[in-house]
Amino acid sequence: MSIQDERDLRGRLGGLLDSIEPVPAPISRAMQRGKVIRMRRWVAAAAGVAVIAAGSVVLPRLIDGHHSVVPIAPRHYKVTVQDLGLSAKGGVIGAGTINHKLWKIVLDNSYGGGCATQPYLLTCGWKYTAKVGPRDVSIGGASEGRTQFQYGTVGSDVTSVVIRLSNGSELDLRPVSAAGHRWVAVAAPVGAMIEAASFVGASEYQYAVPYIASDYSEFVTWLRPGQPGLPRDTRQVGSGKIDGVAWHDTVAAGPWGYCVLFVGGSACTPAATRLQPPRIGKPLLRLSCSRPLDSQRQIAASTGVVAVPAGVKNVVLRLADGSHMRLVAVPAGGLRLIGYAVPSRPKVVRALEYGFAGQLVGSISGASWGC
Amino acid sequence: MDAAANAEFSDFMHGRWSQLVRLGYGLTGDRQLAEDLAQTAFAKAYASWSRVRRADNPDAYLRRIVVNANSTRFRKLRVGEVLTSAVPELVAAADDADRRGDRDALMAALMQLPYGQRAAVVLRYWLDLSETETAAILGCSVGNVKSQASRALAKLRTSAALVEGGAA
Numbered sequence: 349m350s351i352q353d354e355r356d357l358r359g360r361l362g363g364l365l366d367s368i369e370p371v372p373a374p375i376s377r378a379m380q381r382g383k384v385i386r387m388r389r390w391v392a393a394a395a396g397v398a399v400i401a402a403g404s405v406v407l408p409r410l411i412d413g414h415h416s417v418v419p420i421a422p423r424h425y426k427v428t429v430q431d432l433g434l435s436a437k438g439g440v441i442g443a444g445t446i447n448h449k450l451w452k453i454v455l456d457n458s459y460g461g462g463c464a465t466q467p468y469l470l471t472c473g474w475k476y477t478a479k480v481g482p483r484d485v486s487i488g489g490a491s492e493g494r495t496q497f498q499y500g501t502v503g504s505d506v507t508s509v510v511i512r513l514s515n516g517s518e519l520d521l522r523p524v525s526a527a528g529h530r531w532v533a534v535a536a537p538v539g540a541m542i543e544a545a546s547f548v549g550a551s552e553y554q555y556a557v558p559y560i561a562s563d564y565s566e567f568v569t570w571l572r573p574g575q576p577g578l579p580r581d582t583r584q585v586g587s588g589k590i591d592g593v594a595w596h597d598t599v600a601a602g603p604w605g606y607c608v609l610f611v612g613g614s615a616c617t618p619a620a621t622r623l624q625p626p627r628i629g630k631p632l633l634r635l636s637c638s639r640p641l642d643s644q645r646q647i648a649a650s651t652g653v654v655a656v657p658a659g660v661k662n663v664v665l666r667l668a669d670g671s672h673m674r675l676v677a678v679p680a681g682g683l684r685l686i687g688y689a690v691p692s693r694p695k696v697v698r699a700l701e702y703g704f705a706g707q708l709v710g711s712i713s714g715a716s717w718g719c
Numbered sequence: 720m721d722a723a724a725n726a727e728f729s730d731f732m733h734g735r736w737s738q739l740v741r742l743g744y745g746l747t748g749d750r751q752l753a754e755d756l757a758q759t760a761f762a763k764a765y766a767s768w769s770r771v772r773r774a775d776n777p778d779a780y781l782r783r784i785v786v787n788a789n790s791t792r793f794r795k796l797r798v799g800e801v802l803t804s805a806v807p808e809l810v811a812a813a814d815d816a817d818r819r820g821d822r823d824a825l826m827a828a829l830m831q832l833p834y835g836q837r838a839a840v841v842l843r844y845w846l847d848l849s850e851t852e853t854a855a856i857l858g859c860s861v862g863n864v865k866s867q868a869s870r871a872l873a874k875l876r877t878s879a880a881l882v883e884g885g886a887a
Contacts, residue, residue, distance in 0.1 A: 352876075354872065358844045361844050365741040367822065368753075374754075375761075381758065382763065382766040383765075518769050
């Protein structure tokens with residue numbers, strides 16, 4: 349017996365494999381194993397949340413002595429969403445319960461482009477509503493105490509957005525029409541939302557792993573199914589004191605993109621893959637820029653994070669009074685990043701880029717270093 | 720998951736169980752292992768049921784798990800082969816092929832193929848998947864599937880297990 353051609357092989361394989369009579373399908377056993385797999389995923393997700401929480405909480409405490417909220421979801425909670433139909437009534441675009449307490453997200457044009465929170469209630473205007481493509485989703489967050497809210501608009505082709513929670517449950521959000529847009533809205537405990545997926549018809553079109561900040565999950569980057577996104581990498585890229593006020597910057601790269609944690613907030617940049625670093629001598633890539641916080645007075649300075657060219661080891665800033673500052677780049681998220689704080693006066697007039705051999709490789713204007 | 724989703728999964732698994740076990744058997748030559756691979760695939764599908772049930776091709780998802788799970792096992796076994804002096808059972812099966820029927824001889828010949836070629840053969844010629852579908856499951860290019868299948872066919876034509884083994 350030898351194989352003659354493809355047809356012959358098909359026939360013989362059919363004879364071999366189709367003759368196998370398996371045992372009856374062990375359905376309950378597969379379900380049990382599936383539950384164990386899900387449990388492991390939740391534990392892994394919770395561990396990831398805990399690591400991020402440690403990074404975002406411990407640093408401010410060490411450096412500033414400020415208190416921050418730990419973004420770990422409670423162990424036991426139950427969230428539901430109501431089906432509101434196709435169009436919003438009374439501006440309500442989302443409603444449901446968290447541990448049997450009613451939550452609601454309402455649109456009210458009198459709020460312009462802002463929002464106001466009360467316990468279990470978020471009220472927002474729609475003045476600055478993001479425009480989205482037919483298959484895209486744009487959602488943003490807010491928080492009140494231990495409750496986070498997410499709301500935003502979806503394109504005309506999006507049939508649902510599923511939010512996955514750390515307790516393993518899923519919330520199926522159906523878009524609701526209001527003010528000429530299609531909206532989705534949901535509330536859950538802080539730290540609870542660990543993934544979102546958008547569906548076009550019955551197919552998953554995009555998914556997003558959020559950056560879990562201390563107040564709410566930030567859904568920044570939407571990825572196609574199977575697209576892994578950026579590997580997770582969290583590094584402190586700068587810290588110090590300016591005018592007596594402590595500052596620090598930590599960059600967290602991951603499937604959400606790049607997020608910078610600074611004293612008093614965070615800023616995220618969407619990225620499905622590593623951002624392209626700037627070229628030598630060209631303007632720097634800015635990931636964040638903010639004013640150092642002090643409850644007592646206004647600080648005349650800027651802090652931020654920039655990406656420098658791949659071949660740059662450090663940067664020397666020349667200030668208008670003739671003094672200079674030396675800043676060392678830190679590798680994070682596939683980029684070389686510098687966290688910095690510079691005074692508003694004297695101004696930075698020039699930035700000199702130095703390579704790994706200590707040679708001067710580029711010179712750019714000082715304008716990139718202020719907000 | 721609620722009762723309706725469990726019932727839906729139960730129907731899904733019931734309808735596909737036999738084919739997935741047969742796929743696992745074609746890849747491993749071991750019935751028990753094939754059933755374990757199939758059960759693992761369904762367990763993973765259950766763990767992500769909300770996503771799997773909405774997928775365009777849930778069958779491809781299951782097949783990919785079986786192929787990849789066995790590929791991982793295969794890599795682990797290769798490390799083991801360096802450490803042991805025991806003769807692998809399948810080599811013995813090939814040596815004794817003349818005392819077996821056509822099916823055993825074909826299985827022995829399949830097991831002598833490199834894993835990638837074997838997977839390409841089973842997916843292309845037993846499941847009758849297209850080259851594109853096969854490439855998607857194996858995670859390689861269509862060109863790679865063509866060359867794997869072509870090399871496998873060439874080896875099977877001259878396989879000692881088949882030439883010496885079958886009665887026909």
